[in-house]
Amino acid sequence: MSIEKYIEALKASTVDSADSVLITIRIIEHELGHSQELNLVKQAFAQNDYKRTFDLIESLINPTLLEKNEELFALICEKIATAFEHDNPHKNWSRRYFDTRLSQELWNIQNANYFSSIEKLASLMIEKNRQFTPSTQVKSLDEAEDVIKLVRDFGEKTHEINTLMGELRSMKTSISNSKDRGPKRKLSEGLISQNPGIVKSISPMPVDELLTTAMCNKVADVFEIDPSVVRGYSKTNTQVPYVNSVSGTTFVLVAVLTNYIEKYKNDPNLENDTNHIIQAFFSFTCKCGYHSLAEMQDVLNDPAVREIFANNNITIHDIPQKALDAAIAASCHYATRITLQHKLHEDISEGSPSLTHVESNDRSKPSLSFFRKSYPTELSIYGVRENKATGPRVTEAIKKIKEEKGNVPALKVAFNFMHWARQKHRHFNTTELKELIGKMRTEIHQEICNNHLDNCIII
Incomplete structure (x- = not known):
């Protein structure tokens, strides 16, 4: 699969924490090569320590990837900051696949x-x-x-x-x-599945990884929270x-x-x-x-x-690296495939004309226009025009957006501005804004923890 496909998948609106890590690992391997630092990322991910995983990714790509491809750097930073909005314990499809695949690798070694x-x-x-x-x-x-x-x-x-x-x-x-753990779901009939491990019966699965014998009412399918x-x-x-x-x-x-x-x-x-x-x-x-x-x-x-x-x-x-590498490689591909599939369905349902992949003369690098960020219009609405933008002024505007609309809209505006600032002004004073971003990330995560199950659909 071409690197453009991985980048296209990372831009999708549906990526969750596991998707963002797995796809980012593949992009880092392509852009920066294999390294001991990347192995540490994989180990932290395997241990479900997402905070350490994200911290390690940020350390790994800054400044190396920032200097090589700042638009791609900005995309990765945005996704690892916001992907957890889409985490759902009933879903988390690529993590289910990873856990299952890693378990098989560990058993077989x-x-x-x-x-x-x-x-x-x-x-x-x-x-x-x-x-x-x-x-x-x-x-x-x-x-x-x-x-x-x-x-x-x-x-x-x-x-x-x-x-x-x-x-x-x-x-x-x-x-x-x-x-x-709650009670078992009330089912009118049994749920038949050939999917291995903790992969749910409704999840997509490579044909060559299906079980030879179907099972009925797997644990992953039947219990509610x-x-x-x-x-x-x-x-x-x-x-x-x-x-x-x-x-x-x-x-x-x-x-x-x-x-x-x-x-x-x-x-x-x-x-x-x-x-x-x-x-x-x-x-x-x-x-x-x-x-x-x-x-x-x-x-x-x-x-x-x-x-x-x-x-x-x-x-x-630590988990044996050979088994972990094999599970990560398969899971990177899986996460990208299902994300692109979800994105295609979204584009079709919305009537979007942009269903083609990124075009570039150099197929080894993503097109810069794919990432190019314009100045956030929300900031102009809140009184900070592009030609008058400074770090402190933007920070105050984003605080107002946060107060009126909440953390998620404010955080997205903040990241869009950071992307634009990196393109236009390398030495923007964003110290205060970065502190605000960190605070909003923490508050969003707490909101997700407090409210997630009240809003999710039990499938």
Whole structure:
């Protein structure tokens, strides 16, 4: 796919946080090449840490991309600042695809080292509860799955592990208190799907990635969000695909691992073994469609859980880069394709004549006219004409727009002015305006958190 298509997709009005990151990663690779800094962006994205992801992107492209292509730089800055307006836990299509694809990649890279860790887990199960007799000879992915799929049942049916799990979940600071899974949807008939993992039945999917056997009423399709939960997880994490809300089963895993760490505390491979089991559990659970990755990852960030690992000198490792690169590459393409498809539908429904791609003599670079920004007419309406514009005057005008129309319209005017200013006046004094932009971004995000579920459609 040509780079012009990625840029066209990034300009679409529908891009959400995951779309903006994935498409931007591909553009950065094209414009600046691969780098360790870009790997850090990918890791932060995989961990659902969007603030760090956006901060890393801004650091990576400023000043390198700014000096090379300031219009493209401005476009990326605008999108990473505003894309979260379109986050919807019931949708977040490209993030669903990414989680599913990454889980498959992580599951498939398991080798003898991983199998050895899982064999030790099987031995723990046999020692702690005689009801469980998994094989301690794990030589294949199927045999690994036979052990990993027992974790929840083993934890809940083993008294000391179940007790610890209950203690972790009942703490006042526990993320478990934000679990907002609601009832199952009332369906007139079953929802049939060949889509893998947490990809919903209504989502587009490459034909060669469909499951060979269709499933009925996948978890991702059937559960609603309970809006009555104060500070509910999905309401305050709109960038996370909703599947099953905060994972209670991951608390079971943590309780199991606490016993695992005690049993093998003198094993020199303990940290690697612990990470192997976490990776196997997360990838199995997501690829089977039970939870999105963040619904599990955020349990590891729970204060009590972090303390357990810290007290035992266990560090949670980064995601293996090879698997992450493969998932990112596929997801960049997926996000761009579905965004362009949505954009085409919008253009057709609005009768827009601009359905063609960007034309340029140099196919390696986007046309500058594609990004060219004119002086915002809103500023003229508020008394700041183009030939009289200064940073402080524009800031005061945008404050008035914010007061009268709200944060989102004001932020868009601010970004349009910043784009225009970069084209016309490199040394515009925009210090105060940048501070205002930061404040509006924070307020918009809080508004989205507070109001999102009241306005979204349960699909």
